[in-house]
Each structure stands twice: as structure tokens, then as C-alpha cells.
Amino acid sequence: MSSNSGKLSVTILGSGTCVPSLKRSACSVLIRTGDNILLFDTGAGTMRRLLEAGVEIYDVSFVFYSHFHPDHTGELASFLFSNKYPDESRRKSPLTLTAGSGFAEFFENLKRLYGHWIELDSGLLNIVEFDNTHGDEHQYDDFKVETLPMEHNPESIGYRVAGSGGTSVVYSGDTDYSDHLVTLAKDADLLICESALPDELKVKGHLTPSRAGEIAARANVGKLVLTHFYPECDGVDIERECRKTYAGPLVLAEDLMEIEI
Numbered sequence: 479m480s481s482n483s484g485k486l487s488v489t490i491l492g493s494g495t496c497v498p499s500l501k502r503s504a505c506s507v508l509i510r511t512g513d514n515i516l517l518f519d520t521g522a523g524t525m526r527r528l529l530e531a532g533v534e535i536y537d538v539s540f541v542f543y544s545h546f547h548p549d550h551t552g553e554l555a556s557f558l559f560s561n562k563y564p565d566e567s568r569r570k571s572p573l574t575l576t577a578g579s580g581f582a583e584f585f586e587n588l589k590r591l592y593g594h595w596i597e598l599d600s601g602l603l604n605i606v607e608f609d610n611t612h613g614d615e616h617q618y619d620d621f622k623v624e625t626l627p628m629e630h631n632p633e634s635i636g637y638r639v640a641g642s643g644g645t646s647v648v649y650s651g652d653t654d655y656s657d658h659l660v661t662l663a664k665d666a667d668l669l670i671c672e673s674a675l676p677d678e679l680k681v682k683g684h685l686t687p688s689r690a691g692e693i694a695a696r697a698n699v700g701k702l703v704l705t706h707f708y709p710e711c712d713g714v715d716i717e718r719e720c721r722k723t724y725a726g727p728l729v730l731a732e733d734l735m736e737i738e739i
């Protein structure tokens with residue numbers, strides 16, 4: 479029986495980017511399903527934020543990657559190395575790493591660099607590739623994951639997680655405006671959406687507050703969380719920009735913020 483009746487709980491671990499910041503660690507989101515602890519992306523600083531959130535690295539059972547950029551995958555090798563401490567039997571339960579097409583090769587390349595330093599005991603590490611041309615769907619013991627391709631990198635996918643209690647959370651990863659994201663987030667309780675730069679500094683491959691708001695409004699989500707803030711967002715009224723397109727519940731992410739669903 480799940481400790482929280484299958485309700486998902488969400489903690490923002492890193493609301494930042496590749497830019498070093500004391501306030502905003504690089505991208506990572508923690509979701510507890512009751513029986514499982516999931517991470518979405520592991521940018522630099524993730525393990526420190528996990529400690530601050532009261533979670534042991536050995537208790538993480540799944541890591542889902544949105545794409546391969548270092549601000550989202552940078553701490554993967556360190557994470558695996560740390561899971562071997564103090565000896566190779568330290569982690570007792572399996573860890574599954576998942577990302578879009580090309581992830582097996584990405585991981586092989588990482589192993590070419592680090593070899594056995596990042597290999598876990600036999601049976602403890604699963605590498606899973608999700609299809610990122612049409613999207614994918616997987617049912618795990620107490621949660622379900624659906625994906626669709628996003629507008630950022632060829633391997634980019636967004637995730638929708640549904641707990642056994644019926645709540646659903648969508649994580650965009652990095653993306654430009656995407657009809658797929660509207661589809662993926664349709665009527666979700668929560669959309670955690672990137673909003674990298676202010677409206678006036680829009681770049682290809684990323685969203686802004688009003689574009690993210692447009693997606694949230696079209697998808698009719700229960701709540702929108704904006705995250706992945708570059709320093710250019712400091713001093714800009716992000717909420718006002720988002721309100722041009724979205725009137726529903728809105729949260730601007732900060733590290734270690736727990737999001738109510």
C-alpha cells in the first residue's frame with residue numbers, strides 16, 4: 479500500500495540552467511509516487527539538492543532524461559559513481575535510466591570514458607530508450623509514463639507521469655512552442671514547463687513566459703509551474719508576461735520548492 483495513496487508529490491530540485499547560480503541549481507525535478515522516487519534530469523548540483531530534500535541517492539529508482547544537454551545530464555556520471563560508495567553493494571535496489579532515442583549510445587560513450595567507475599553490480603542498472611519519433615507509453619508498478627517528442631534536440635522528449643491515485647504531472651524538459659506539449663499536458667493536474675528567457679529575448683528552441691502560458695491555457699492544466707530560468711529572467715516580471723496568455727494557478731519555480739497538486 480502506497481504511503482500517500484498513489485498521489486504524486488513534486489519537489490523542484492533545480493530551477494536553473496547551465497549558468498552557475500547559488501540560487502538556482504541546474505535542471506532536476508523530484509517526483510515521489512508513493513513506492514518510487516523518480517528524478518527528471520540531473521543537472522549539476524542535483525545530489526546536493528536531493529540531500530537538502532531529504533532523499534538518499536540509493537532510494538532513487540528511476541531517472542528520466544528529457545535530452546542530453548549537460549545542464550540536464552551533467553551529474554549522471556557522478557551520480558552513478560556515488561552509488562558505488564562505500565562499496566559496490568551499497569545500492570541494493572535497481573536503478574533505471576531512461577531517455578529518448580540515442581540514449582544507449584550516449585551511455586556507451588560515457589562508459590568508454592569512465593569504464594567500471596560508473597558500472598553498478600549486475601542487475602542493478604537498466605538503460606531504457608523511449609521512442610522519440612511518435613512518443614511512447616510505459617506502465618510501471620505504481621505509475622505510468624507517456625512521452626512525446628519536443629522541439630529542442632532530436633532526442634528531446636517531454637514526460638507525462640500519472641500516479642495510481644489519478645494525479646498527473648507533465649515535465650516539458652527544454653522545448654520551443656510545441657503542439658505535442660499541448661497534447662501531452664491535456665487536462666493534467668500540473669505542467670512543469672520551461673520558460674528560459676523573457677518574452678523580449680525569445681530564442682529558437684526555448685519558451686518564454688507568455689508562450690508557456692499559451693500552452694498551459696490550450697492544454698487546460700490545473701496548475702502551471704515555470705522553470706529553467708536564465709539570469710536574464712531576474713528583474714523581469716515573469717508572472718505579468720505569463721498572464722498575457724494564462725489565467726490559471728501559476729507558480730514560479732525555486733529550488734527545493736514543493737509543489738502542491
Ligand SMILES: [Zn+2]
Nearest residue numbers: 545547630652
Ligand atoms: Zn537543452
Ligand SMILES: [Zn+2]
Nearest residue numbers: 547549550652
Ligand atoms: Zn536546458
